Every structure is written in C-alpha cells, then in structure tokens.
Amino acid sequence: MPWSQAQKQRLGYEKTVLENYFRDRVTWISPRDQTKVEVRATCTNNRQYTLRIYLPSDFPNSCPKMVVKASSRLRARNGDLLEQYPGDNHIGQTVEGYTGICHFRPNRWRSENTLYQVTMKGLIWLEAYEAHLRTGQPLSQFLVTMPDR
Numbered sequence: 001m002p003w004s005q006a007q008k009q010r011l012g013y014e015k016t017v018l019e020n021y022f023r024d025r026v027t028w029i030s031p032r033d034q035t036k037v038e039v040r041a042t043c044t045n046n047r048q049y050t051l052r053i054y055l056p057s058d059f060p061n062s063c064p065k066m067v068v069k070a071s072s073r074l075r076a077r078n079g080d081l082l083e084q085y086p087g088d089n090h091i092g093q094t095v096e097g098y099t100g101i102c103h104f105r106p107n108r109w110r111s112e113n114t115l116y117q118v119t120m121k122g123l124i125w126l127e128a129y130e131a132h133l134r135t136g137q138p139l140s141q142f143l144v145t146m147p148d149r
Contacts (some may be wrong), residue, residue: 011031025037027035032066037055053115062109073097076132089139090145101125125139
C-alpha cells in the first residue's frame with residue numbers, strides 16, 4: 001500500500017533528519033512502499049555494521065522493526081547464536097534472516113518517536129554487543145530495560 005500524503009510528509013522529515021546526522025551512510029530502500037532504511041554505523045572499536053529499519057504500513061503510528069544486517073546471524077562470544085539468549089541480550093524478532101534488536105516496547109511507541117531515535121538506540125545496542133564480545137557479559141549488563149508502562 002502506498003504512503004498517504006501525511007506519511008510522505010513525515011518520511012520527508014525523517015529523511016532530512018537522518019541525512020543531517022548520518023550523511024551518506026543512509027540508504028532508503030523502496031521509498032514508495034514497504035520502505036526500509038539502512039544506516040551504516042561504525043562502533044568505537046571501528047567495527048562496522050548496517051542497521052536496517054522496517055517501516056510498518058501505518059508508520060509513524062506503529063513501532064518499526066530493526067535488525068543488524070549482516071552476512072550471517074549474530075553470534076554470542078561463546079559462538080552460539082545470540083538469539084538463543086533473547087531476554088538478556090535485548091534481541092527482537094528475526095526478519096529476513098537478520099538478528100532483530102529490541103529498541104522500543106511496541107506498547108510504549110508514540111507517533112512522535114522518530115527514526116533518528118530508533119537509529120540511536122540501535123547504535124547503543126551495537127556498542128553493548130561489542131562490549132559483550134569483549135567481556136562475555138550479557139547485553140543487559142550494558143543496556144537499561146524500558147519499563148512496561
């Protein structure tokens with residue numbers, strides 16, 4: 001389903017903000033329908049990742065999904081799939097074979113939330129993942145859990 005005029009206006013705003021902060025590291029995929037946004041990120045240890053955000057058809061009214069786009073699903077320090085330990089590692093739903101990241105509780109999402117906020121939470125998650133790879137501690141040691149209400 002194509003975007004409404006109000007959604008197109010909102011997506012234009014989101015595009016401006018993301019490109020202001022992330023410049024040429026932002027890619028919009030299928031911007032007219034089933035839109036995805038990719039942001040290439042570099043962690044403080046210089047490891048590079050791509051965050052992919054899937055926009056729901058009623059965006060901005062519903063929480064988008066976010067994944068780490070990688071050649072394979074992410075692994076824990078011990079070599080297991082990170083998805084085997086979802087709660088402690090703030091893992092979301094796998095989409096298209098990519099490891100999902102929890103960034104907002106869907107029931108706490110508000111239409112005022114932005115893709116910039118989603119992306120920043122993804123960057124924080126990536127730094128926590130890198131800390132996990134260094135220390136073996138679960139990501140929950142480095143991330144604060146959003147309350148249910």
